[in-house]
């Protein structure tokens with residue numbers, strides 16, 4: 124399981140006077156459970172995109188384990204992400220016309236053209252674990268809460284060491300959101316994955332051992348989360 128070391132990360136966008144992100148240092152141990160919070164426009168999605176290698180850091184270093192993902196070319200970064208990161212986004216990005224099971228397996232099929240041994244059984248197991256009782260059901264007929272639970276199963280089927288979610292409960296009602304929040308934390312714990320969740324959802328924040336708060340692109344101390352159910356070994360050094 125990789126730990127994260129970020130240093131001297133600065134991201135600027137044209138037309139913005141101040142950097143969208145300015146993070147001198149950030150370290151997370153492997154297996155940390157972290158909520159990333161902050162007002163709208165504070166840089167949460169920008170940071171998520173860089174930590175997952177969806178975007179390249181223009182300045183500074185982002186090192187997961189032994190891999191400095193900023194040094195990888197786009198293709199290598201895509202391959203690193205496919206092997207290391209499970210992503211859950213606000214919109215579920217499921218393919219209509221395909222079943223829940225087919226959706227969970229689709230990224231694997233697209234990446235490798237055939238399924239690794241055991242993937243199908245793992246997909247079945249995960250769908251049962253997230254409470255999808257009919258894996259053959261077409262996704263467009265599922266409730267929104269069920270759709271997001273399928274997306275959680277899809278993010279985990281390759282057993283990634285890093286699980287990242289961007290506002291995963293924002294388009295769900297309170298009960299469905301609570302179910303998804305609980306599943307993310309429980310499943311990340313079960314596989315020992317590092318979990319980073321960008322969210323405004325107080326219930327989701329309460330389930331995380333650590334809270335990182337961004338304000339205008341800078342990390343401000345938020346520290347350990349007294350509302351978290353079980354402490355983990357997460358440690359955060361925003362050095363703000």
Ligand SMILES: Nc1ncnc2c1ncn2[C@@H]1O[C@H](COP(=O)(O)OP(=O)(O)OP(=O)(O)O)[C@@H](O)[C@H]1O
Nearest residue numbers: 136137139143161162163164165166167168169170
């Ligand atoms: N591609 C871009 N070009 C120009 N400015 C951008 C770009 N992407 C983000 N920004 C700006 O960078 C800042 C941070 O945006 P970001 O989306 O990371 O915030 P956020 O904290 O995720 O917000 P929200 O909670 O509303 O989703 C904002 O001022 C945004 O307008």
